[in-house]
Each structure stands twice: as structure tokens, then as C-alpha cells.
Amino acid sequence: MKNFIDLRSDTVTKPTPAMRKAMAEAEVGDDVFGEDPTVNALQEKVARILGKEAAIFVPSGTMANQLAIKSHTQPGDEVIIEGTSHPYNFEGGASAALSGVQFYCLKGVRGILEASQIEEAIRPDDHHFPITKLICLENTHNRGGGAIYPIEKIVKIHRLAKSKGLSLHMDGARLWNASVATGIKPAEYAQWADSVSVCLSKGLGAPIGSMVTGSKIFIDRVHRFRKMFGGGMRQVGVIAAAGIYALDHHIERLKEDHQNAKRLALGLKEFKGVSINPEHVETNIIIFSTADAGMTAAQVTEAMKKEGVLIHAFGKTQIRLVTHLDVSSEDIEKALKAFKKVFR
Numbered sequence: 001m002k003n004f005i006d007l008r009s010d011t012v013t014k015p016t017p018a019m020r021k022a023m024a025e026a027e028v029g030d031d032v033f034g035e036d037p038t039v040n041a042l043q044e045k046v047a048r049i050l051g052k053e054a055a056i057f058v059p060s061g062t063m064a065n066q067l068a069i070k071s072h073t074q075p076g077d078e079v080i081i082e083g084t085s086h087p088y089n090f091e092g093g094a095s096a097a098l099s100g101v102q103f104y105c106l107k108g109v110r111g112i113l114e115a116s117q118i119e120e121a122i123r124p125d126d127h128h129f130p131i132t133k134l135i136c137l138e139n140t141h142n143r144g145g146g147a148i149y150p151i152e153k154i155v156k157i158h159r160l161a162k163s164k165g166l167s168l169h170m171d172g173a174r175l176w177n178a179s180v181a182t183g184i185k186p187a188e189y190a191q192w193a194d195s196v197s198v199c200l201s202k203g204l205g206a207p208i209g210s211m212v213t214g215s216k217i218f219i220d221r222v223h224r225f226r227k228m229f230g231g232g233m234r235q236v237g238v239i240a241a242a243g244i245y246a247l248d249h250h251i252e253r254l255k256e257d258h259q260n261a262k263r264l265a266l267g268l269k270e271f272k273g274v275s276i277n278p279e280h281v282e283t284n285i286i287i288f289s290t291a292d293a294g295m296t297a298a299q300v301t302e303a304m305k306k307e308g309v310l311i312h313a314f315g316k317t318q319i320r321l322v323t324h325l326d327v328s329s330e331d332i333e334k335a336l337k338a339f340k341k342v343f344r
């Protein structure tokens with residue numbers, strides 16, 4: 001949407017001129033034959049960054065999560081997951097349809113679960129029950145307002161999973177944000193999970209693309225299912241080049257998105273009727289409630305659009321804002337002026 005300040009998601013970024021140049025100049029081959037040198041370079045790079053044996057390029061974060069779930073489970077298995085997680089809420093029921101698994105949903109605090117909650121949810125070895133096979137975590141947590149999974153909680157969940165013979169998948173669509181905000185390297189997070197998915201097309205600004213990482217054997221299995229799901233692509237180096245460019249140039253700058261998100265949250269807090277805790281804004285996502293302003297999220301969204309700012313209504317009175325590469329600090333000040341008018 002031209003000339004709008006777009007705070008709906010960090011998925012809306014457009015490739016920069018330098019990224020487009022890298023894409024145009026990419027060497028390509030047929031990736032279904034494993035012959036695309038740019039895809040191979042990207043896969044090796046991401047595996048190295050996450051400290052995993054292997055990585056595979058896939059079209060979307062949804063496919064990354066679904067391939068991981070499919071590769072870890074058998075039909076009828078149970079997957080322990082947080083109730084506001086992405087795979088449970090925003091992937092079209094894919095895990096039921098494509099993997100035949102059921103979710104055991106737990107209530108987290110801003111998306112974050114405790115190992116003790118998970119322990120209680122693990123099924124006993126009894127033929128009445130489904131077989132618990134997998135635990136899924138989301139770092140950062142989207143519906144949790146970009147909440148960072150504290151690493152000590154991840155370690156505890158990892159120990160629990162290993163002691164019970166379960167696999168652990170981390171949806172790291174925004175793991176880069178967690179890493180930049182905490183200084184904890186992506187590989188330090190990734191070492192505690194059997195598989196980690198990451199997105200190149202959110203905060204990092206690539207137009208398309210996600211990765212699944214894990215052991216060589218696991219990624220071979222993902223590769224087979226990627227073909228089955230129709231995710232094998234041909235001369236896809238043109239897109240992989242954008243991912244390589246993003247990893248080289250757009251990770252450190254996520255700090256700016258986090259500062260912009262904090263500024264936005266602190267500004268919003270000043271408006272009567274806005275319920276927000278700026279301390280909860282740890283990365284690039286802001287969630288606030290309009291209930292006390294006597295306005296629905298849809299009304300606020302409509303009014304903001306008239307002011308040239310796009311935002312995302314998340315439920316009846318909840319709004320989500322996401323900062324990213326294509327939103328400057330000046331845009332944040334403009335958005336705050338628009339909110340001021342709307343909440344006056």
C-alpha cells in the first residue's frame with residue numbers, strides 16, 4: 001500500500017535496491033536436483049549460524065513449522081503447544097490435516113510455558129491415551145507481543161523433553177529479534193531444540209523464504225516431505241540470494257525496530273483509554289487494548305487508515321503493531337500523532 005505507514009506486520013517489507021541487485025545477480029540452478037549454488041550457500045550459512053548439521057530452504061514459515069511437525073510425528077500423536085501459538089491458530093489447521101496429530105494446548109504467560117506445566121501434560125504410557133511426541137515453543141512469541149523465551153526456561157524444557165524421549169521444535173520465525181535483544185546467539189538458543197525454523201521474510205526483510213534446521217537425518221526427512229507438500233522449487237537462487245543478503249545486512253539493524261517499538265509503546269501509554277504495558281515490549285511487536293477507550297479494534301483500525309496508518313485488529317479490542325525495515329523513527333512520530341487524533 002503506497003504512502004501508508006504500514007504497521008500491520010514485519011512481513012510487509014519490500015526488498016531494498018541492494019537486495020534486488022543481489023537477487024538479479026544470483027547464480028542459479030535446479031534446486032530439486034540440489035544444483036542451485038545460491039540455495040546451497042544459504043542452507044550452509046543458516047546451518048552454521050544456528051549451529052545445526054543441516055538446513056533446508058522452504059517457501060514459508062507455515063511450511064517450515066508444518067514440515068517439522070510432520071517429520072517429528074506419526075498420525076495420532078499428540079503435540080504439546082501453547083494455546084496462542086502460530087501453528088495452532090494461524091496455519092489453517094494444517095497439523096490435523098497434513099500430519100494427523102492433535103494438539104494439547106497449554107496456557108502460557110504471553111506465550112511462555114513453564115517446564116512444570118508441560119510435564120503435567122505429558123501422557124502416561126497407557127493405550128487409552130495418545131502418544132505425546134513433540135513439544136513446540138515459539139521464540140519470540142507473536143501473540144505474546146514479541147515476548148522472548150527466557151533461555152533458562154528453554155533449557156528446563158529441553159531437559160524435560162530428553163528425559164521423556166520427546167522431540168522439541170522451536171518456531172524461531174523471529175529468533176533473530178530475540179537474539180539481537182538479548183545478545184544470546186541464535187546457536188545458543190538453537191542448541192536446546194531438535195529442530196528450529198527461522199524466517200527470512202519477517203524482520204530480515206527478504207520477500208520470501210524460511211528455513212528448517214536440525215540434524216542431517218532429520219533434514220533428510222524434511223526434504224522428503226517438502227517434496228510431498230509441493231515445496232520443492234527450481235531456480236530459486238534468485239530468492240535465496242535475498243535471504244543471504246538479509247542475513248548479512250539486516251540482523252544488527254533489528255535494534256532500531258526494537259527502539260521504535262518501545263517509543264511507540266511509551267507514546268501510546270499517554271493516551272486515555274489505551275491499555276498497554278511498555279515493559280512488555282521486548283522486541284518489535286506491540287499489543288494493546290482499546291476496550292477502555294470505548295472503541296473496538298476495528299473502529300480504531302478504520303480511523304487510523306484514514307490518517308494514513310495501517311494497523312492490525314487482533315480480536316474485538318486488541319490491536320497489534322509491528323515495527324520493521326520499512327518504518328522509520330519519523331514514521332513512528334507520525335503514527336503517534338495519528339493515534340492522538342483517534343483517541344482524543
Ligand code: TLP
Nearest residue numbers: 009011060061062063086090142171173
Ligand atoms: N505470522 C504472520 C501472520 O500469520 C499472523 C504475522 O503477520 O505475524 N511463526 C510465527 C511466529 C509467525 O508469526 C508466522 C507469521 C509464521 C510462523 C508463518 O510464517 P509465514 O507467514 O511465512 O507462513
